[in-house]
Every structure is written in C-alpha cells, then in structure tokens.
Amino acid sequence: MTRITLVQGDITRQSVDAIVNAANSSLLGGGGVDGAIHRRGGPAILADCRKLRASHYGKGLPTGQAVATTAGDLDAQWVIHTVGPVHSQSLDRSELLASCYRESLRRADELGARTVAFPAISTGIYGWPMDDGARIAVETVRDADTAVDEVRFVLFDERAYEAFARQLP
Ligand code: ADP
Numbered sequence: 001m002t003r004i005t006l007v008q009g010d011i012t013r014q015s016v017d018a019i020v021n022a023a024n025s026s027l028l029g030g031g032g033v034d035g036a037i038h039r040r041g042g043p044a045i046l047a048d049c050r051k052l053r054a055s056h057y058g059k060g061l062p063t064g065q066a067v068a069t070t071a072g073d074l075d076a077q078w079v080i081h082t083v084g085p086v087h088s089q090s091l092d093r094s095e096l097l098a099s100c101y102r103e104s105l106r107r108a109d110e111l112g113a114r115t116v117a118f119p120a121i122s123t124g125i126y127g128w129p130m131d132d133g134a135r136i137a138v139e140t141v142r143d144a145d146t147a148v149d150e151v152r153f154v155l156f157d158e159r160a161y162e163a164f165a166r167q168l169p
Pocket of ligand 1: 120155
C-alpha cells in the first residue's frame with residue numbers, strides 16, 4: 001500500500017528518493033516549480049536534460065510522459081520530469097494529467113525509488129483548476145500499481161494544501 005502524505009512547502013527542500021518536476025516539453029527549464037528545481041539543483045540537471053533531448057526527445061518530451069535525471073544538489077537521487085497538459089475549457093485533458101502521475105510512478109518503480117514528492121502538476125502556469133487537479137492527482141496515485149511506499153504531495157500554498165486535504169479521508 002502506498003501512503004499518501006501532504007506537506008505545505010517548497011518541493012526543492014524535500015528529502016526523498018525522487019522529486020517530480022512539472023517541466024515543459026523542451027526539458028530546458030522554465031518558471032514555477034521547474035525554475036526552482038533547476039536553481040536549487042544546479043547545472044547537472046540541465047546537463048542531463050540536454051542529453052535526453054539530444055538522444056530521445058529532439059521534438060520535446062510529449063505531454064503526459066515522464067523521464068528521470070540526476071537530482072544534482074537536491075536532497076534526492078533523481079528528478080523525474082513530466083509534462084502536464086495546459087488546461088483547456090473545450091477539451092478534456094484529464095487523462096493526460098493522470099498520465100503524468102502514472103508515468104512518473106512508473107519511472108520511480110524502474111529506478112527503485114520508494115519515496116516520491118510531487119507538486120500539483122499543471123495547476124500553476126498551465127491553468128488547471130486546483131480542486132480538479134487535486135482530485136485527479138489523488139485518485140490516480142490511489143489507483144496506481146506501484147511499489148512506492150510514500151507519495152508526498154508538496155503544496156506551495158495553503159489553498160493548494162486545502163484542496164488536496166479535501167481529497168483525503
Ligand atoms: P505548471 O506549468 O505545470 O502549471 P507550475 O510550476 O507553474 O507548473 O505550477 C505547478 C504548481 O507548483 C503550482 O501549484 C505552483 O504553485 C506550485 N509550485 C511553484 N513552485 C513550487 C515549489 N518550489 N514547490 C512546490 N510547488 C511549487
């Protein structure tokens with residue numbers, strides 16, 4: 001059974017096996033949590049991302065997929081980069097958001113990671129409504145077939161924390 005825990009704070013301060021990054025498809029860094037991870041994790045993460053781009057993802061990492069790199073100077077072994085969908089009013093992209101959580105856990109299992117920290121993917125710059133993003137995150141992790149012992153959702157502010165707390169008993 002995977003334990004789901006909630007923390008309000010900065011994901012770059014977590015001590016876990018793997019930290020999930022809400023990346024963009026270029027894998028070359030961006031704003032929000034992506035910027036924070038590259039800033040605190042140092043240049044080794046970007047160097048790995050560039051190698052992945054050159055070897056596999058010249059056109060970018062597709063939305064809903066996930067890849068792992070070193071965690072550089074972060075207190076973790078790996079960063080798992082996943083590309084969330086931009087929220088759309090007219091198209092239901094929920095399955096792509098669920099895929100981010102599922103594929104990240106798949107990478108974690110391949111690596112043997114037992115503790116994994118997730119941000120609230122797509123709920124920042126990509127505009128996903130927080131309550132719905134929290135529901136998809138918690139339901140997907142609950143239903144996942146994974147050997148990960150702890151999934152820790154690290155929520156940046158109180159509003160995000162409360163939204164996730166409402167999804168847990
Ligand atoms: P996206 O492009 O997937 O929306 P963002 O980084 O803009 O990614 O936002 C995703 C979520 O991460 C938002 O809820 C945002 O408040 C949160 N966030 C931003 N910085 C951090 C951080 N250092 N630690 C944890 N969560 C963060």
